[in-house]
Amino acid sequence: MVLYAAAFIAFALDLARRSAQVKAGNTVGVDGSVTTAPRVLETASVGSGVGASSAGGAASVAVAEAPAGERATDAADRAVATTGGRASGGRDGGQNLKGRFGADGSITQRSLSLRLGMAFTLLGFLLEVTADVVRGIAAQRVPWANMYEFSMTGTVLIIGVFLVVNTRVDLRFLGTFITGLVLILLGISTVNYYVVIAPLPPALQSAWLVIHVFVASLGTAFFALGFALSGIQLLQSRREVSGSALKFVKLKFLASLPDSTRLENLAYRVNIVGFVFWTFTLIAGAVWAERAWGRYWGWDTKEVWTFIIWVIYAGYIHARATRGWRGSRSAWLAIIGFAAVLFNFGIVNVFFHGLHSYSGL
Template identity: 80%
Template structure:
């Protein structure tokens, strides 16, 4: 947690640096590079909320290279850095430190997770404390893998902040010693079902971060100039709301695939353990609710044209349901899935 805290501070310093550079009229790329002596941001008139905001966005991001697909290699797929050969650029030290601390924290936490499994002589996700540790390891791991394909390092503050909160709650409230598995959990499905659910949650967390930033960016692009509360300067260095929405959609689709498998595997496991595929247990119901929310999000965006803020709100509601399922249902609702260990 201490190493993640250092990463959080470094990422926050990078956002502060971006705000200062954008305020000074320099273009700041998504990768943290700063292009000096680029075109200064045009002032948006009070009545030019549409075309004026778009022009200011274009000027602040400067010249953007061709963007490749989601799984293309290299940071330029989302980069906003300048391609002007005569410009001088300098990389953000705070951003590099943030990624380095995040990687170190991930390795330390993954080691702790593995050692917990060795101590218990089983997979380390049989109670709330272990699930919290494994889930946060996967959130950070997915983030580190994705940024090797698409430059989403600007999400570092959110990801490390979320992980710090979850680890803090689990350490204070959920810690239990190593204990043997209940009979119902003594199955190979524990390895498959819970791990895939954790992996789906990790992708949903990344999609939630993108959707939250998309909402702010969309508001920033459409609001009349002069509303200072929404004029977050560092947002000018991030991708536009359309790009953020497309990235969130692709990430959430991956999470939805994993969650669909989780729902199916859980039904198969329930039949093996309790002799029925579905029993309307609280945990089963909330797992299905989460699936319905994300299925509605994907369907509405693909067939009904739900773009912009509406799709972002649906994605945020979906992740809120995931957190409710994890932090409330597992602890305060009693049923066949009461394996929190508390």
């Protein structure tokens, strides 16, 4: 939780940095990189035969005329870039500056806080995976047989899905929301759900415990990512229409994120993956129920809410694909679906008693 908290702070600082740079009129990319407007420097004229001394003179002039607050080394490097990078007399001296200086003299800087956020998230993920594995070794079974263990495994998968998806699509701007959600879930489970290791009830002594619960956790992880994307989509859509995401708060960092259409498409894709896993969860649960209790469906509270979640996401996919429900309506359906997932996890498992009362509390 400490590492996830550090990641949350780093991601939040990145969003604050984005807002400040957008306000300053700079260009901020989805990856958090900031490109400042090119500045015209009155440096010494450099001819084709000029060597290190002339380039050094240009650098000294640039340092003298550098804008307030700019590091002298940055100004000198920028001046060297304008001379073709030949301060050392080599033909490829400027190649080390590629990616930092544009051809027009603009400067691109990457977000240190964003990189720190991903590093802390990865470290926290590895540590939590270790804790989850150790819990399983101590219990001599899979570590998701009660609410505490399910919370730990579920949050591991949420972070894992976030990290894996980032290898395909840059969604690091969701880091604040994902790590914040995981922090809340871990905090609640640590305070309220912790139990000592206990033997499994007879109904849980089945291979379906491995399959059914793990797939349900994986589906929940994809739904969590879709929830975060849909929430950002609503804010972005409002900003695009009215110029402000919220009435009293100006979330300028939204200008650096993908547009609402792109966010909606990404949310739709991850929610479809989650829906596939949840469909399997529903089917596997029915098969397991027949093995354990002699019937496929008994209208138990847990069974009903699992089906309600499936219906909400099925409606979301169907309405968007066939009825043209786009924009805020589809986003709200996705958010309602994940709210039902949280209700199923935090309320049904704890306060409703039935055949599925295996919270361990």
